[in-house]
Amino acid sequence: MQTALITGINGQDGSYLADLLLAKGYRVVGVQRPGAARQPRIEHIRRRIQVVECDLSDPPALRSVLGQARPNELYNLAARASSSQLADDPVHTGEVNGLTVTRLLEAIRTVDPAIRFCQASSSELFGNSRESPQSETTAFHPRNPYGVAKLYGHWATVNYRETFGVFACSSILFNHESPRRGPEFVTRKITRAVARIKAGLESELRLGDLEARRDWGYAADYMRAMWMMLQAPVADDYVIATGEAHSVRELCEVAFARVSLDYRNYVVQDTQMRRPAETALLVGNPAKARSVLGWAPSVSFAELVGMMVDADVEALAQQT
Numbered sequence: 468m469q470t471a472l473i474t475g476i477n478g479q480d481g482s483y484l485a486d487l488l489l490a491k492g493y494r495v496v497g498v499q500r501p502g503a504a505r506q507p508r509i510e511h512i513r514r515r516i517q518v519v520e521c522d523l524s525d526p527p528a529l530r531s532v533l534g535q536a537r538p539n540e541l542y543n544l545a546a547r548a549s550s551s552q553l554a555d556d557p558v559h560t561g562e563v564n565g566l567t568v569t570r571l572l573e574a575i576r577t578v579d580p581a582i583r584f585c586q587a588s589s590s591e592l593f594g595n596s597r598e599s600p601q602s603e604t605t606a607f608h609p610r611n612p613y614g615v616a617k618l619y620g621h622w623a624t625v626n627y628r629e630t631f632g633v634f635a636c637s638s639i640l641f642n643h644e645s646p647r648r649g650p651e652f653v654t655r656k657i658t659r660a661v662a663r664i665k666a667g668l669e670s671e672l673r674l675g676d677l678e679a680r681r682d683w684g685y686a687a688d689y690m691r692a693m694w695m696m697l698q699a700p701v702a703d704d705y706v707i708a709t710g711e712a713h714s715v716r717e718l719c720e721v722a723f724a725r726v727s728l729d730y731r732n733y734v735v736q737d738t739q740m741r742r743p744a745e746t747a748l749l750v751g752n753p754a755k756a757r758s759v760l761g762w763a764p765s766v767s768f769a770e771l772v773g774m775m776v777d778a779d780v781e782a783l784a785q786q787t
Contacts, residue, residue, distance in 0.1 A: 470494040472536050474523065474571070475544035476516070479647040480587060482508035484542055484690040489515055491694075496536045498523070498545070508647050523567045529574040533582070540583045540697050543571055543620075547613065557612035564613060568620035572627040572635065583634040583697045586624040589617045590641040590682070590708070590749045600682075600752040603639070603706055608747075621704070628702050636696040638689075641708035641751040644771060645686040646778030653715060654683065654775065657722050662779035664733055665726040666787070673737045677716040682750040684709045685766035685774075695760045708751020709764050721769050725776040 471488050475481045476497025485495050495516040497509070502520070509516070521532045523545055533541075546564045547556075568586055575582045591614035593601045609615045621637045628635040648655040653674070660672040684707075692707045716730075723730035756762045766774070 468492065468494050469540065470496065470536060470538045471540045471542065472496045472498065472533070472538035473542045473544060474498045474567075475546065475587075476509060476518065477503060477506040478544060479508065479645055479649065479686050480544045480643075480690055481542075482506075482512075482647055483645065483687040484544065484693065485509060485512055485516055487687070487690055487694060496538065498532065523570065524562060526570050526574065529570055530578050533574050533578040537579070538582055540585070541571065541575065542585045542587070542693060543568060544587045546587065546617075557615075560612045561616045561619070564616035565619035565623075569623045572623060572633060575633055576627065576631050580631065580633055583702075584624070584627075584636070585693045585697050586620055586635070586637045587693070588621045588624075588637045588639045588704075589614065590639065590751060592618050592621060592639060593749055594747065596747045596749070599748045600708075600710060600750045601706065602752040603704055603755055625704065634697070634702045636693075636699075636702050637704040638693045638696060639704065639706045639751070640689050641682040641684065641706070641749065643684045643686040643689040643707075644775065646775050647686070648775070654718065654772075655779075657715075657718055658772070658775040658779045660733075661722045661726055661728070661776050662783045664723075665728065665780065666783055668783075671733050671735050672719075673735045674715060674719070675737060675739075677719070677734070677736055678714050680712040680714045680748055680750075682708045682710070682712050683718075683768060683771065684764050685771050688764045688766060692756060692760065692762045695756075695762050699760060703759070705756045705760065706751045706753055707756055707762070708753045709768070710751060710753055711768060712748060712750040713768050717768075718772060721772045722776050725773050726780065 497518045594610035595608045624635045624637045627633040644654040663669040719730040
């Protein structure tokens, strides 16, 4: 039986990855922060996985966890990830999203160099990129502390692969959503508001820039890509994306239409909520993942939005 260790198992990505690995017969060990509250995302599999507490800033503790779990694969999904945290507390962001990667790789190198490692990287590496779409050869230009820290983690992954021979992959994930997405993200903010407006509990949804565009995919598809990376004969880095960009306005249109409403009657554009101007369109080119791994998204943009709206409508109905 293969064993996988997942940091950040309580998050959206960690829960979907755990679902996938359990379905493939893995023994799954999840790592969470000491004292972290139980999360509903993994309650449905709580009895099928082992969850251990570990401070990821403590190298001896990391080595102990690896020594006890003896994983074949390690997926690092632990990160400060919400959009509201992109520029907040740069020092802590650097610790969690950057230095933690080196600590994990060093633990692998000293405990068991045969462990295969996959780092959840981010499209924020590209930031103010001069080309679009972005691929594995696009120059990096992060423009916030989150992206800078993720870039450190990316290069640490490459360095341990090239210098120490660790089977280490960096998955450059573009925006990926699901019904398990946190409410602080714009996609979930929209779908939750749609459910509440349909139920008569709210009358409007205030948003910033409706023309902002993103490459949105389905989180479970992206976790499947990370697993496929660690099954490949050679470790490498891959952009994981749909290759399509959609605006916030499109997202609203599809989400409200799912419950037979016209978004124009409910969405209010609030200029005070606009972010600073974005000069680059972040849309990924997944050609390498398609050709080398055989990976492709299974859920379209419209299907993803519909899935999220349906889940929020159902969840609200169960509460009332």
